[in-house]
Amino acid sequence: MRYHRIPDESVRRLPLYLRALLFATHDRESISSGALADVVGVNSWQIRKDFSYFGELGTRGVGYNIEKLKKHIRKILKLDVLHKAVLVGAGKLGSAVLLHRGFSVYGFDITAVFDNDPKKIGRKLGDTVIQSVSSLHTLKRRNIDVGIIAVPGDVAQQTVDALVKTGVKGILNFSPSYISVPKKVKVLTIDIAMDLARLPYYMPRNHGAG
């Protein structure tokens, strides 16, 4: 089965749906677009439209088969294969990332952690021994395809350059800087402060309440 190019905004919502299907407790085999809409906070017509990109999945009056839907979403998002990832930066945010249990749910395995702080190198973070960034080059041939960087902004670009050389195809950037990569590498930048910046728009104005 070939899939057509899916709009970025639909791709953005697919993990939301997958998350809801994975975490919500279901006592049934099927879920309606309306029920899914209630969980994820997206309109049901939007959900039906997003799912329409991958063919006819729903049954009128019954809804979507949950197992099939999960499988389809995983396949489209290329989460149906294991992705080996490495983390660079074992500070507070890096530690939170590594110890976050959610990654395995989506098929990610964080196999190695790197830092440049001599005090951290050799110590364990969870079950993983922190290695020196100077040994990043040893990752070649280990089939790592995702790099996660949680390093200070001033070393972000050099970290990315080293990761790109190891052959990663995607980078999740938690550093507060813009980074440049070759066209074949995809970067997603996560800025938790910027996420918060969307919130007040939806909040009622506070007129000096006391």
Added chain:
Amino acid sequence: MRYHRIPDESVRRLPLYLRALLFATHDRESISSGALADVVGVNSWQIRKDFSYFGELGTRGVGYNIEKLKKHIRKILKLDVLHKAVLVGAGKLGSAVLLHRGFSVYGFDITAVFDNDPKKIGRKLGDTVIQSVSSLHTLKRRNIDVGIIAVPGDVAQQTVDALVKTGVKGILNFSPSYISVPKKVKVLTIDIAMDLARLPYYMPRNHGAG
């Protein structure tokens, strides 16, 4: 000046533009939609469309005045007033959030931190003394409008309920659970693993490279 309702996807992009205008080094007073597009990785027509929601801002052949643009985006996103926030959960992720320097840039001031771990209560996280969650109710009348929760999933809902009682209008949820709130409160859930789940879609398939 009144603003029309702006589509959610445009609201999602506005902080990206603001971030680029704040962090990028500018030696000029103006920026073209094309130059901004290069920095944020959004099409220039999309940028022009997003800006069209708040009236004529650009000058043909010159671009957008950077200071004016920042001011407009802040105003639309309601970031032109200071938002007082509190953090509940002083674990690794909570600590990373509190120590993240980015929040003040967008007009957020995290004024208090709470945890339920007796070993943490009374200790300092950055410049802020960690308080017991049992004293959350003291926040009433302190004009806190944003709550950030970084607590385990099993206590997320009770934390949210306590925050809602203090009068917050928005919640940034880092907990791995769905939470329910009254309609007047807006919730944004951030799942860093879910963010990563979008990445492989854009990466070339790895056919067993060795």
